C-alpha cells in the first residue's frame with residue numbers, strides 16, 4: 001500500500017503507457033495530485049473527450065474526430081498521390097517534414113505470417129479501391145525498412161499491378177531496420193524527395 | 199500540425215508530466231488512441247475521479263479521498279510516534295519499507311528563504327499542536343539530506359523544545375544530497391531503524 005485504492009488504480013493504468021514504468025507512473029501521479037486543478041482535471045477531461053470522439057477515418061485510416069479526417073477533407077491536398085504508411089505515428093512523422101502534399105492511406109500494421117495478419121486486416125483492398133476510384137497517379141510506399149514492411153510493400157505493388165498507377169518507395173536514406181517514427185524529420189524529408197520507382 | 203486540435207491539446211497536457219517530453223507524450227497518446235476502449239477511457243475516468251475526490255488530510259497532510267486519510271483513521275497505527283516528511287512521495291516511500299507503524303505529518307515542502315516558504319506554509323504549527331494534543335512520545339524527522347531539509351529539521355527541533363517529546367532523525371544511511379523518493383526501500387528502512395536522537 002502506498003496510497004488509497006483509487007490512486008493505486010490510477011498509477012497502475014498510467015504505468016501501462018510507453019515510457020512510464022511503475023516508478024515513473026507514481027511520480028507522474030504525484031505531480032497530478034499536487035496540480036489537481038490546473039493539470040489533472042483538464043488532462044482527464046481532454047482524455048475523456050478524445051476517447052469519446054476519436055475515430056478512424058473511413059477513407060484513409062488516419063485518426064480524426066469525425067468519420068472523415070482533416071487531411072481527407074482538405075481540398076488543398078492533391079488527390080492524385082497517396083502515401084501509404086503502416087501507422088498513424090508514421091503519418092504524423094511524414095506530416096512534420098512538410099514534404100508531402102497529397103493524401104494518405106494508413107494500413108494499421110504490416111503483413112505478418114507470424115501474427116497471421118492478412119491483407120484484409122490492413123485496408124489493402126480499400127487502397128486498391130481508392131487507386132481505382134480517385135484517379136490516383138502515384139502511390140508512395142512509406143513503409144518501415146523492416147522485413148514485414150518490405151514484404152507488405154511487395155504485396156501492395158503486386159496488388160496494384162495493371163492499375164497503371166506509378167508506385168514508388170522512400171529512398172535509401174531510411175536506415176535498414178529503421179522505424180520512421182524514430183527518425184529525425186530531415187532524414188524522412190530527404191528520403192521522401194529522393195524516392196524511387198518500384 | 200500532426201493530428202487534430204483536440205489530440206494536439208492532449209499531447210501538450212501529457213508532455214507536462216515528469217518523465218514524458220513532447221516526443222514520448224506523442225507516443226503515449228498514440229498508444230491511448232489505439233486502445234481507446236481498454237485503456238484511454240478507463241484512464242480518463244480514473245483520473246477525473248481522483249481529481250474530484252482527492253484531498254489533503256486535515257490531520258497529517260497526506261492525500262486521501264476523505265477529510266481524514268486512511269493512515270490517520272487506522273487505529274492499528276501507533277499514535278505516540280509521528281514521522282515528519284516533506285512530501286507525500288516520501289510518505290509513500292517510507293510506507294513501502296514497512297519499517298514504521300505510527301502516524302505521519304506531511305510538511306508539503308521545506309523552509310526556504312529563497313522561495314520565502316515559512317513555517318505557516320509547512321503545517322509546522324499544526325505539528326506542534328498535534329505533539330501537544332495527541333500524547334506523542336517521539337517525532338522522527340525523515341527529511342531529505344539537503345540544506346533546506348536540514349534547516350527545516352533544526353527549526354522543528356527548536357519549535358518542539360520544551361514539549362518533552364523525543365526527537366530523532368534518520369540515520370546517516372541517507373546519502374548527502376539524497377532524496378528519499380529516489381532511494382531503494384532497503385536503504386530507507388535501514389536508516390529508519392538506526393535513527394538517532396537529535
Ligand SMILES: [Zn+2]
Nearest residue numbers: 057060069072
Ligand atoms: Zn482520412
Ligand SMILES: [Zn+2]
Nearest residue numbers: 255258267270
Ligand atoms: Zn492523515
